Amino acid sequence: MSNIVKHAQSVSLSQREHKNGHKAGVLWFTGLSGSGKSTLAMALQKELFDRDLMVTVLDGDNVRYGLNSDLGFEESDRVENLRRVSEVAKLLAESGMIVITSFISPYAKERERVRNIIAPIPFLEVHINASLEMVESRDPKGLYAKARQGEISNFTGLDAPYEIPTHADFTLDTEINSVDECVQKLMTELTKRTFI
Amino acid sequence: MSNIVKHAQSVSLSQREHKNGHKAGVLWFTGLSGSGKSTLAMALQKELFDRDLMVTVLDGDNVRYGLNSDLGFEESDRVENLRRVSEVAKLLAESGMIVITSFISPYAKERERVRNIIAPIPFLEVHINASLEMVESRDPKGLYAKARQGEISNFTGLDAPYEIPTHADFTLDTEINSVDECVQKLMTELTKRTFI
Numbered sequence: 001m002s003n004i005v006k007h008a009q010s011v012s013l014s015q016r017e018h019k020n021g022h023k024a025g026v027l028w029f030t031g032l033s034g035s036g037k038s039t040l041a042m043a044l045q046k047e048l049f050d051r052d053l054m055v056t057v058l059d060g061d062n063v064r065y066g067l068n069s070d071l072g073f074e075e076s077d078r079v080e081n082l083r084r085v086s087e088v089a090k091l092l093a094e095s096g097m098i099v100i101t102s103f104i105s106p107y108a109k110e111r112e113r114v115r116n117i118i119a120p121i122p123f124l125e126v127h128i129n130a131s132l133e134m135v136e137s138r139d140p141k142g143l144y145a146k147a148r149q150g151e152i153s154n155f156t157g158l159d160a161p162y163e164i165p166t167h168a169d170f171t172l173d174t175e176i177n178s179v180d181e182c183v184q185k186l187m188t189e190l191t192k193r194t195f196i
Numbered sequence: 197m198s199n200i201v202k203h204a205q206s207v208s209l210s211q212r213e214h215k216n217g218h219k220a221g222v223l224w225f226t227g228l229s230g231s232g233k234s235t236l237a238m239a240l241q242k243e244l245f246d247r248d249l250m251v252t253v254l255d256g257d258n259v260r261y262g263l264n265s266d267l268g269f270e271e272s273d274r275v276e277n278l279r280r281v282s283e284v285a286k287l288l289a290e291s292g293m294i295v296i297t298s299f300i301s302p303y304a305k306e307r308e309r310v311r312n313i314i315a316p317i318p319f320l321e322v323h324i325n326a327s328l329e330m331v332e333s334r335d336p337k338g339l340y341a342k343a344r345q346g347e348i349s350n351f352t353g354l355d356a357p358y359e360i361p362t363h364a365d366f367t368l369d370t371e372i373n374s375v376d377e378c379v380q381k382l383m384t385e386l387t388k389r390t391f392i
Contacts, residue, residue, distance in 0.1 A: 009253075010238035011245045019248070042206035049207045052215070054250070056291040057205075066313075067283040070276075080266075087263035088284055095252040095293060117262075 016096030020054045023195045024093045026118050027186075030105040030165060031128030032157045033143055034135035036174040036182070037102040040128060043183050044100055053196060054096055058089055060103040073154065082110050086117040093121045098195065106162040122195070126186075127168035130175050132157050212292030216250045219391045220289045222314050223382075226301040226361060227324030228353045229339055230331035232370040232378075233298040236324060239379050240296055249392060250292055254285055256299040269350065278306050282313040289317045294391065302358040318391070322382075323364035326371050328353050 017023055027044075029037040041057045048055040063085055064071075071077040082105060092099045105111050115123050135157070136144045147155035154160045165171075170189050172182045190196045213219055223240075225233040237253045244251040259281055260267075267273040278301060288295045301307050311319050331353070332340040343351035350356045361367075366385050368378045386392045 008238070010242040011251075015245070019245075042204070046206040049211070049215075054292075055207075056287075058287070066286065067280060084263060084280070088287060090262065091252075091254070091284060092288065092291065095288065095291075096250075097291060 013094055013096065020096050022053050022098070023122060024054075024096050024098060025122035025124065025195055026089045026093050026099045026101065027124050027126055028089075028105070028111070028114060029100065029102045029126050029128050030111060030168075032130065032132065032135045032162055033104060033155075034138045034140055035128045035130040036172075036179070037104075037128045039179060040172065040174070040182050040186075041100040041102040043179050044186050047183050047187060048098060048196070051196070053098060055098045055100065056092055058085060058092070058099060058101045060085075063088075079110065082114055083117065086114045090118045090121055093118070104156050104162070106156045106160065108163045108165065111165065122193075124169040124189075124193070125165060125167070127165045127171040129164075129171055129173045134175050209290055209292065216292050218249050218294070219318060220250075220292050221294055221318035221320065221391055222285045222289050223294065223296045223320050223322055224285075224301070224307070224310060225296065225298045225322050225324050226307060226364075228326065228328065228331045228358055229300060229351075230334045230336055231324045231326040232368075232375070233300075233324045235375060236368065236370070236378050236382075237296040237298045239375050240382050243379050243383060244294060244392070247392070249294060251294045251296065252288055254281060254288070254295060254297045256281075259284075275306065278310055279313065282310045286314045286317055289314070300352050300358070302352045302356065304359045304361065307361065318389075320365040320385075320389070321361060321363070323361045323367040325360075325367055325369045330371050 013024060029041055031037050038059055041059065045055050045057050067088065068081050068084060071081050082103065085101065085103060089099045089101055105114065111125060139145055143152060143155065146152045147158050156162050172185060174182060177185065209220060225237055227233050234255055237255065241251050241253050263284065264277050264280060267277050278299065281297065281299060285295045285297055301310065307321060311321065335341055339348060339351065342348045343354050352358050368381060370378060373381065
């Protein structure tokens with residue numbers, strides 16, 4: 001890497017934030033499949049956009065079609081998947097955006113790595129919480145049923161662990177609160193943290 | 197990939213473009229090392245930002261520190277480097293931005309692949325032209341000297357080919373025009389193509 005020279009940016013992040021009228025940062029949604037990560041990400045994006053903020057969503061499933069289409073679901077591929085997504089989230093945030101990501105990200109160690117990659121960009125780990133019983137009864141993609149029938153292995157929550165965040169910056173419980181209520185809680189939190 | 201479900205976007209690209217007041221797209225700068233790609237990318241970014249447009253730069257050297265830090269300079273790694281960068285440029289443009297990229301991208305076949313990945317997002321291939329004699333005399337990073345001394349192999353323009361674009365959407369000649377003149381030509385072209 002000794003032949004690589006970094007070019008100075010002609011527009012700083014603080015100039016972008018000043019023009020956009022809000023801070024840039026990454027809201028990292030983590031939770032079981034079916035917990036509501038993508039639904040909440042899309043609902044929050046709409047709310048922020050309607051208030052004239054620059055916002056975008058990076059979604060696990062969507063990224064798998066493009067950037068990470070070469071990766072499977074083995075341990076090493078999942079690690080690489082999150083590494084790349086973290087770097088892309090950082091690039092998007094460095095462009096002045098609030099980036100909402102939606103990835104199961106089951107391991108505490110990996111979430112910590114993500115936080116370190118994205119630093120010094122502001123980063124909030126948001127745990128989208130719902131019990132296994134609840135997400136399995138929702139099963140919006142029919143994946144839990146497939147996993148129970150042995151058609152999918154290493155499925156988070158069943159035969160692969162989900163390490164519940166012990167230091168999440170914010171937790172939402174989608175068993176208790178509706179989508180609208182969760183979005184309002186997020187808006188309050190973002191205001192409190194002076195993002196918006 | 198049969199277990200992957202795409203989530204509908206809650207904000208469309210046309211809604212973003214309407215709010216931003218301009219079209220999103222990718223300006224792909226290609227040219228020899230030292231031709232002025234990054235300098236022009238940074239200068240154009242500043243000009244567009246000052247006119248209140250949403251703009252960002254993806255730079256070959258910068259991306260090598262993050263997203264593509266696992267890649268070297270072998271043929272297969274260069275191909276993968278451009279594939280990932282194309283996907284990221286697309287994600288940035290889908291968020292409503294004008295994305296200026298700065299990559300040597302020496303092979304016509306690879307540039308065509310980039311165009312196909314980024315479609316249907318508007319894409320302009322911009323050839324930043326300067327003769328080998330000129331870029332070697334500039335040698336801003338001292339790389340041509342190193343390559344001539346055998347310290348770097350497979351160096352584009354010396355012992356690796358640069359396939360001059362025959363179908364570039366726009367060409368700038370940095371031997372003839374100053375940075376300011378090139379930026380003005382680009383602004384005229386972007387206006388003509390109704391980007392801005």
